[in-house]
Amino acid sequence: MTTLLAFYVLIWPAMTLGVLVVICRAVMRDRRQAREENRELV
Amino acid sequence: MNSETLYQFSTLTVVLLLLAFYGGTYLMTLGIRKKNEDADAFMVSNHRVGFGMGAASMTATWIWAASFYAAATSGYTYGVSGPIHYGLWGALMILFIYPFGRRFRKLAPNAHTLGELIHARHGSSSQLILAFSNVLGSIISLMVNFTAAGALVSVLSPLSFQAGVIISGVGVLFYTLWSGFRASVLTDFAQLVALMAIAVVIIPAVFFAMGGPSELVAGLGNLTAEQANFFSSEAILKQGAPFFVAVLAYAIGNQTISQRLFAVNEDHIKPTFLTATIGYGAIVIGLGMIGLMALTLGIQPLNGDMNNLIPQMVSGYLPPIFIALFFILVIGSLSSTADSDLSALSAIMMADVYGKNIARGKADPKRMLLVGRLTMITATAAGIVFASFSLDILVMLVFVGALWGAIVFPVIASCFWNRVTNQAFTVSVLVAMVLFCIARFELIDLAGPGGLFFELLASIGGGVIIGLMVFGFLGRAAGFIAGILALIAMLVFATDFLRDYTVLLASLTAYGTSTLVCVVMSLTSREEFDFDTIRERVGDYDDTPIEEPVATPGDTPVTANLASQR
Numbered sequence: 368m369t370t371l372l373a374f375y376v377l378i379w380p381a382m383t384l385g386v387l388v389v390i391c392r393a394v395m396r397d398r399r400q401a402r403e404e405n406r407e408l409v
Numbered sequence: 410m411n412s413e414t415l416y417q418f419s420t421l422t423v424v425l426l427l428l429a430f431y432g433g434t435y436l437m438t439l440g441i442r443k444k445n446e447d448a449d450a451f452m453v454s455n456h457r458v459g460f461g462m463g464a465a466s467m468t469a470t471w472i473w474a475a476s477f478y479a480a481a482t483s484g485y486t487y488g489v490s491g492p493i494h495y496g497l498w499g500a501l502m503i504l505f506i507y508p509f510g511r512r513f514r515k516l517a518p519n520a521h522t523l524g525e526l527i528h529a530r531h532g533s534s535s536q537l538i539l540a541f542s543n544v545l546g547s548i549i550s551l552m553v554n555f556t557a558a559g560a561l562v563s564v565l566s567p568l569s570f571q572a573g574v575i576i577s578g579v580g581v582l583f584y585t586l587w588s589g590f591r592a593s594v595l596t597d598f599a600q601l602v603a604l605m606a607i608a609v610v611i612i613p614a615v616f617f618a619m620g621g622p623s624e625l626v627a628g629l630g631n632l633t634a635e636q637a638n639f640f641s642s643e644a645i646l647k648q649g650a651p652f653f654v655a656v657l658a659y660a661i662g663n664q665t666i667s668q669r670l671f672a673v674n675e676d677h678i679k680p681t682f683l684t685a686t687i688g689y690g691a692i693v694i695g696l697g698m699i700g701l702m703a704l705t706l707g708i709q710p711l712n713g714d715m716n717n718l719i720p721q722m723v724s725g726y727l728p729p730i731f732i733a734l735f736f737i738l739v740i741g742s743l744s745s746t747a748d749s750d751l752s753a754l755s756a757i758m759m760a761d762v763y764g765k766n767i768a769r770g771k772a773d774p775k776r777m778l779l780v781g782r783l784t785m786i787t788a789t790a791a792g793i794v795f796a797s798f799s800l801d802i803l804v805m806l807v808f809v810g811a812l813w814g815a816i817v818f819p820v821i822a823s824c825f826w827n828r829v830t831n832q833a834f835t836v837s838v839l840v841a842m843v844l845f846c847i848a849r850f851e852l853i854d855l856a857g858p859g860g861l862f863f864e865l866l867a868s869i870g871g872g873v874i875i876g877l878m879v880f881g882f883l884g885r886a887a888g889f890i891a892g893i894l895a896l897i898a899m900l901v902f903a904t905d906f907l908r909d910y911t912v913l914l915a916s917l918t919a920y921g922t923s924t925l926v927c928v929v930m931s932l933t934s935r936e937e938f939d940f941d942t943i944r945e946r947v948g949d950y951d952d953t954p955i956e957e958p959v960a961t962p963g964d965t966p967v968t969a970n971l972a973s974q975r
Contacts, residue, residue: 368626369622369626370622372625372626373621373625376616376625376698376701376702377612377613377616379691379692379694379695380608380609380610380612380613380695382690382691383605383608383688383691383692384605384609386468386684386687386688386691387602387605387606387688390461390464390465390468390598390684390688391461391602393459393460393462393464394462394598396460396461397459397460397461397462400459401459407441407455408595409454409455409591
C-alpha cells in the first residue's frame with residue numbers, strides 16, 4: 368500500500384518531467400528547422 | 410487578506426520577483442519584435458508554429474492559476490480520486506477538440522478565429538454569437554487570473570490585493586501589446602519550462618517533507634469511506650460529471666484553443682494536442698496531490714479558504730526558496746493564460762468584428778493592428794477593474810457556460826453537415842438559451858410534466874455529448890450508435906431524478922435543445938452548402954512583405970509574403 372501510494376503521488380511529477388524533456392527537444396528541433404528555412408520561430 | 414501563519418516575503422522581495430519575471434519576459438519578446446508587425450502574424454503567427462512551441466503554448470495557456478487551487482481543493486474535498494476528477498477532465502478538453510480542430514483547419518487553413526470560419530459558412534449572426542461567447546469567456550478568464558495574482562501577493566507579502574492585480578495586469582499587457590500572439594507563444598514556452606521544472610521539484614519536496622509515503626498511509630485514517638475510495642461516486646457526481654459535460658463546450662467556446670489550432674503546423678496538430686493533454690494532466694493532477702496530502706495530515710485551510718491549501722503546505726514544510734518558486738509558478742501560470750486571452754480578444758476584434766463586419770472585406774492591416782492593440786489595453790483595464798472590485802461574476806459564468814453548451818452542436822454540425830443553415834444555427838442557440846434559463850432558474854415547476862420535459866431534453870443533450878466525442882475519434886456510425894446508447898441510458902437513469910440537480914439539468918438542456926432545433930430546421934431546409942467555398946472566403950489580411958532576420962552570406966533572402974507562402 369505504501370509503495371502504491373508513493374507511486375500514485377510521484378508518477379505525476381515524473382510524467383511532467385518526461386513531457387518537459389519532449390517539449391524542450393521539440394523546440395530545439397523547431398528552432399533548427401526555422402533557421403534552415405530562414406524564417407522565424409514564431 | 411494578509412496572514413500571520415503563512416511565510417511572508419518583504420515588499421522588496423516580492424517587487425523584485427515580479428520585476429524579474431515580467432522584465433525577463435518582456436526582454437524575451439524584444440528578440441522577435443518588428444517595427445512593422447504583420448496583422449496576420451499578430452493573430453496566428455505564420456500558421457507554421459512547430460510541435461514543440463505549439464505543445465508548450467497550448468499547455469501553458471490551458472493551465473491557469475485556478476487549475477492548481479481547484480485541483481488541490483478537489484483532492485482535499487474528495488480524497489484519493491479528487492485530483493484525477495479535476496485534472497483528467499480538464500486535460501480531455503484539449504484532447505477531444507483536436508479531431509474537430511483538424512476539420513476546422515482543413516476547411517479554413519488561413520483562418521485566424523473559429524468565428525471567421527462560421528462567418529464564411531453562415532454569415533454574421535452565427536459568427537457574432539460565437540465571437541460574443543469567446544469575448545465573455547476571455548474577459549472572465551482575465552479577471553480570474555488577475556484576481557489570483559492579487560490574492561497571492563496579498564497572502565505572501567505586505568503588498569495589497571489591488572497592487573498584485575495592477576502589477577500582473579500591466580506586466581502581461583506590457584510584453585504582449587506589440588507582437589500579440591507571437592509574443593504569447595514565445596513567452597508561453599519559457600513560462601511552461603519554469604512552471605514544469607518547479608512542479609517537478611515542489612511536489613516530491615512537499616511529499617517527503619511531510620513524512621513521505623508512510624505518513625500518507627498513516628493519514629488515510631483521517632479520510633471518510635468516500636474519500637478513501639478511488640471510485641467514489643460522490644467525487645464522480647459532484648466533481649467529475651459536471652466537468653465531463655463541459656469538455657466539448659469549453660474547447661469550442663475558447664478562442665485561445667482555436668487560435669492555436671489555426672497557428673500550429675497542420676501536420677503537427679495531433680502530436681501537439683496529445684502532448685498538451687498529458688502535460689496539463691500531469692502538472693495539475695500532481696499539484697492536486699498536495700490537497701490530498703493536506704487532507705491526510707488533517708490540516709485545516711487557513712481562514713476556511715481552500716485556495717490557501719497549497720501556499721500553506723509549501724509554507725509549512727519547505728524553506729523560503731521553495732515559496733519563491735511557488736510564487737513564480739502561480740504568476741507564470743496566470744500570466745501565460747492572461748496573455749493568451751489578450752491575444753484571443755484582439756484576434757476576435759480584429760478579424761470577427763472589424764475585418765468581417767466593419768471593413769467588410771476591405772480591411773486595412775494597419776488599422777487592424779491598432780484595433781488589436783486597443784482591444785488589449787481595454788481588456789486589461791476591464792480585467793483589472795473587475796478584479797479590483799471583486800465583482801460577482803456568477804451570473805456571467807452561468808450564461809457563458811450555457812452559451813458554450815448551446816453552440817457546441819451547431820458549430821460542429823456546420824463543419825460536417827452541408828444542410829445546416831444560418832437560421833438553424835442562430836435560432837437553435839437562442840431557443841436553447843431560453844430553455845436553459847427556464848430550467849436553471851426553475852421558472853416553471855419542475856416537479857410535474859415540466860420536469861419530465863426538461864429531463865427528456867437533457868437526455869438528448871447527454872446523448873449528443875457522448876455521440877460527438879465518439880464521432881470525433883471513430884467516425885459517424887460509431888458516434889451515432891454511442892449517442893443513441895447514451896440517450897437510452899439517460900432516459901432510464903435521468904427520468905424523475907435529474908430534476909433535483911438543476912445545474913446539470915439546465916446544462917444538458919442547452920446541448921439537447923440546440924441539437925434538436927438545429928437538426929429539425931436543417932432537415933426542413935433544401936440548402937446544400939459547398940464546403941470548398943470556405944477556403945476561398947477566409948484568407949489573409951496583410952500582403953505586406955514579412956520582415957525577415959538579416960540573412961547570412963550565402964543564404965537566399967526570403968521576403969515572400971504570408972499569402973504566397975501558403
